[in-house]
Amino acid sequence: MIENPGFLFTLLAFVGVIGPLVFVHEMGHYLAGRWFGVKAEAFSIGFGREIAGFTDRRGTRWKFGWLPLGGYVRFAGDMSPASQPSAEWLSLPPEQRARTFQSKPVWQRAIIVAAGPAINFLLAILILGGFAYAYGVSRTPPVVGIVEPGSAAATAGLLPGDRLTALGGRGVDTFDDIAGFARLRPGERIEIVIDRGGASQTLAVTIGERRERDRFGNDYRIGRLGIGPAAPVREPIGLIEAPLIGVERTGEIVGMMVDTIGQIVTGRRSVDELGGPLRIAQVSGQQLSLGLPEFIGLIALISINLGFINLLPVPTLDGGHLLFYAIEAVRRRPVDPQVLEWAFRGGVAALLALMLLVTINDLGAFGLWRSLAGLIG
Template sequence: MGSSLHTIVFFVIAISVLVSVHEFGHFWVARRCGVKVEVFSIGFGRELFGWTDRRGTRWRVSALPLGGYVRFFGDADATSALPDGTICMTDAERQVSYQGQSVAKRSAIAAAGPIANFLLAIALFFGLFITLGQPFTAPVVDTVSPGSAAEAAGLRQGDRFLAVDGRSVESFEDLRLYMRLNQGTPVSVEIERDGKPLTVEVTPTVTEIDDGQGGKQKIGLLGVAPAGVEFKERGFFDSIWYATREVGTVVHVTATAVGQMIGGTRGTEELGGPLRIADMSGRMARAGLENFIWLIAALSVNLGLFNLLPVPMLDGGHLLFYAFEAMRGRPLGERIQEFGFRIGLAMVLTLMVFATWNDLVQLRVVDFISRLFT
């Protein structure tokens, strides 16, 4: 019971932080574009408590703490358009409404949410690097596993990795990340041996490992080990640079993994939903505050990326509509927008159901229920 409560508490904290920052991005830019914000809500459903600021925005904390939203003046639905496609307002009301803004301002407001998530991730990584240091291991081989892909390629103790398929390797963590994403495809590896550059071709071995949540994950393994992990101190500006670089790494890893799932080279069982996020939140919090912060930073990047997908209903879908509007000189028809919204809603719900089913399988809930009736 205590473990479950611990998981729920930290899951709520993680989701509330991520969504609040995302919505605050929309709110902050909207205010600067002159849009009136009627409601800023943390959570959904019945209001538990709140207050109204001097500019008329109702700040509220609601009963269901699984997200949040910002409602602009004049909004009637998720596409920010009135049901009949018209905007029946006075000139003064139109000036402070979301629909009455230019395409550029509406695009900026829509993009501000995902951008806020990326900035949050940079800030969290920055805080970790400047206080605790950055996890760092020199990309030098200490041992080569017998029968491994590294041994087959002729790698030796003391070899220093320089690049993998043209992407520079600054630490052993970089190398491990590149290899984990590989699904048995040959890669070109640049190394330094006895002070001289050398290029070898390696085909990582695809191996199934426990993902820490009762499921399996396919990763590529090279079969080399470093001397050990260190924490390298970073200065103020170095911390900003490496924090930004870390966000770029998370973007690259996520995009590559999703591309492999679409291409069929990686299983979709690795796609997780809210239950797995809750489980990870509890595990990381128990492992230490720094691990929990690292998880929030990674999830923030993924939330930003997800919302940039060109799917109607998401921020990326709004940006897609605004791009068409900018090219045509007028908005898309109300019927087209409504049709797009329905498709987007169906896609998002389907993805949520699929991810939740994966969670139930990977966390062995389905197996537990089936054993109750056998």
């Protein structure tokens, strides 16, 4: 087992992950806003009191806040959390009002808002595509080579030579698809479609469950079928194909996120597995201690998370804004300001509740509650 990195190392690694990703996200909003002629009054990395900054020749204040857990771009005329026109906005001179966010047509506002998550996905695609170009990609066929005695696969009747064609209603292209699908579904009963000797068969299997501990002592609950490939295949790819592999990998990760959320909502996975900033900081330090490729891979994963979460249709998030812009486009008039105000208040309350939950989970993962219980007992 490897010793966990120290506090300072972990803090620096966390800032090294969150800082650039927040910058990239907000830069997407900023560049799209500039493209459509919207003035940015402030560009902040971090929240709270400014600890350093400067003002450029366009009048934008670039600054760092003391709490590095996010950031924002404040566009001209952004006088309410819902970015709605107000009496103050209407009182602006016409030439100033034309450079505000609210003055733009709904399709331009939607692009400005969507540009943040989009650039997060683009960054992940470039990183994952770069890894594929550097290390090649696994294209091991989904053919069973080994069946572990007593495993879920053995109980279901899988045999060496079987080719898996579908898992739980999803098509299978490579052996990695099998491992990825099973890993997220410990204890679930699914149907497997196989090709055995040219004939299609359907088998029912309950995916096995196993606890694994990584090199830092972190415990994980994963699903396993208990099969191995006949012969691993890894192929090099060209520079043209690499971005396509990056898109494919990013889509797979987003699919896993959707699956995980569905499992939490339906009770098949515990909410205790949700992590927040403290756990991200811990993993950041651990991955950086393992090497630069592992750390860059984590950046790609967190970037996808950041883009995906911001697209959720929750007021205050980018996805919430996009939802209201879609309603505005269909109705051909903005949503009532009072409705927006209450929606955004609810969104803030929901996000605060989620932050509280994940912080409690993080502290529990660090053993705080067990230690307190021991002191009380």
